[in-house]
Amino acid sequence: MRRLRVPSDFIIGAATSAYQVEGNNVNADWWHYEGERLPRSGAACDFWNRYRDDIALAASLGLKALRISIAWDRVMPSEGKFDDEAMDRYVDMVKEIRGHGMEPIVTLHHFVNPMWFTSKGGWVKGENVKYFLDFAKYVSDSLGGRVKYWLTINEVNLYVILAYLLGVFPPFVMNMEYMWRALVNLLRANDSAYEVVKREGNQVGLIVHISPAKPASRFSLIDWGLAMGMNYVLNRFIANALAKGKLPDWLGGGEVGRLDYIGLNYYAVAKVKFNPLTMGELVANKQNQRGWVIDPKGLRWAIRLIRRVRKPIMITENGIATDDDEARIKYIRDHLAIAIKEGAIGYLYWSLLDNYEWEIGYSARFGIIECDPATLTRRPRASAYFLGSVASSGELTY
Numbered sequence: 001m002r003r004l005r006v007p008s009d010f011i012i013g014a015a016t017s018a019y020q021v022e023g024n025n026v027n028a029d030w031w032h033y034e035g036e037r038l039p040r041s042g043a044a045c046d047f048w049n050r051y052r053d054d055i056a057l058a059a060s061l062g063l064k065a066l067r068i069s070i071a072w073d074r075v076m077p078s079e080g081k082f083d084d085e086a087m088d089r090y091v092d093m094v095k096e097i098r099g100h101g102m103e104p105i106v107t108l109h110h111f112v113n114p115m116w117f118t119s120k121g122g123w124v125k126g127e128n129v130k131y132f133l134d135f136a137k138y139v140s141d142s143l144g145g146r147v148k149y150w151l152t153i154n155e156v157n158l159y160v161i162l163a164y165l166l167g168v169f170p171p172f173v174m175n176m177e178y179m180w181r182a183l184v185n186l187l188r189a190n191d192s193a194y195e196v197v198k199r200e201g202n203q204v205g206l207i208v209h210i211s212p213a214k215p216a217s218r219f220s221l222i223d224w225g226l227a228m229g230m231n232y233v234l235n236r237f238i239a240n241a242l243a244k245g246k247l248p249d250w251l252g253g254g255e256v257g258r259l260d261y262i263g264l265n266y267y268a269v270a271k272v273k274f275n276p277l278t279m280g281e282l283v284a285n286k287q288n289q290r291g292w293v294i295d296p297k298g299l300r301w302a303i304r305l306i307r308r309v310r311k312p313i314m315i316t317e318n319g320i321a322t323d324d325d326e327a328r329i330k331y332i333r334d335h336l337a338i339a340i341k342e343g344a345i346g347y348l349y350w351s352l353l354d355n356y357e358w359e360i361g362y363s364a365r366f367g368i369i370e371c372d373p374a375t376l377t378r379r380p381r382a383s384a385y386f387l388g389s390v391a392s393s394g395e396l397t398y
């Protein structure tokens with residue numbers, strides 16, 4: 001085993017998102033489609049009521065940061081209306097995180113929109129961006145200077161693929177043109193939200209999801225072609241746009257990419273295989289309940305790709321869905337070592353708790369803390385103590 005010193009300013013913690021842990025986000029577009037096209041989330045982890053205990057538990061493990069998101073659907077349940085009580089609870093969450101000596105890292109948009117926003121045409125309409133900015137301003141005014149690390153939009157590049165190209169997430173659109181339109185609007189929303197949230201001393205970032213695509217068979221030209229296509233649409237387009245700070249002319253041009261640091265979410269590589277029925281599919285790996293192919297070297301590739309943006313990189317998500325906690329510890333060791341060696345500024349494991357994993361419900365367990373979906377009992381796994389001890393000792397053996 002080798003030893004690695006964790007730089008003293010390197011942030012180690014865990015990540016969550018509002019919809020996946022809070023429960024009963026009844027004004028969200030996602031909630032609207034549950035039961036019909038999506039699994040029910042119900043009370044999720046009931047973080048909305050239990051956050052104080054969860055934050056205390058995270059801190060007791062030794063973690064130094066907790067990433068949360070603010071549910072737009074809760075603080076703006078209908079158009080033009082703000083729910084101050086809901087916002088007060090987020091203010092309290094941030095105070096609790098700080099009070100326990102951890103760094104709060106706050107995301108404004110994590111996949112979910114208020115239903116009223118989606119009914120107005122959602123992200124494909126440029127004129128709707130203003131609603132998000134009203135929300136960003138309200139949140140920024142309410143949280144004031146309590147938050148240093150902000151993240152405007154989670155996985156901007158993957159979200160548009162899931163919601164507007166593959167039709168897996170609401171509003172279930174399968175249209176390439178809509179996907180690009182939504183991406184442009186979200187990137188513009190990021191830039192404007194940056195202006196709204198930016199204050200002296202804070203850091204405002206944007207999150208991208210990078211998953212290097214590889215051909216399932218090195219001997220198949222068609223697999224190579226599919227992998228190249230996926231690398232462009234998912235990985236290279238966003239890296240290039242942010243590195244150049246502008247959109248290509250075919251998307252209308254214009255500056256994009258206002259950010260102080262970049263959040264990088266990396267989980268696995270994508271092995272792409274031709275399938276005559278669906279065109280392409282991803283090869284599944286049984287080691288991961290999500291089926292993703294684990295390869296820590298992919299994180300190095302992702303960091304090097306995103307380095308072109310010339311901004312500090314924080315690993316804002318990295319995780320494995322498994323019941324084999326030894327495998328989770330190995331996963332964390334391997335990826336955290338790469339993150340440190342490649343000069344990232346932080347590493348947030350996904351996720352603090354087993355939670356609602358979108359279109360597959362509660363069947364993927366990413367948590368370092370087990371959360372029983374029936375009883376909501378929390379039980380830290382060995383991986384939680386492992387990550388906490390690295391964070392507090394400043395030393396990683398790998």
Ligand code: IFM
Nearest residue numbers: 017020155265317350357
């Ligand atoms: O659960 C999600 C999270 O919401 C966004 N990034 C990927 C995670 C695992 O699928």
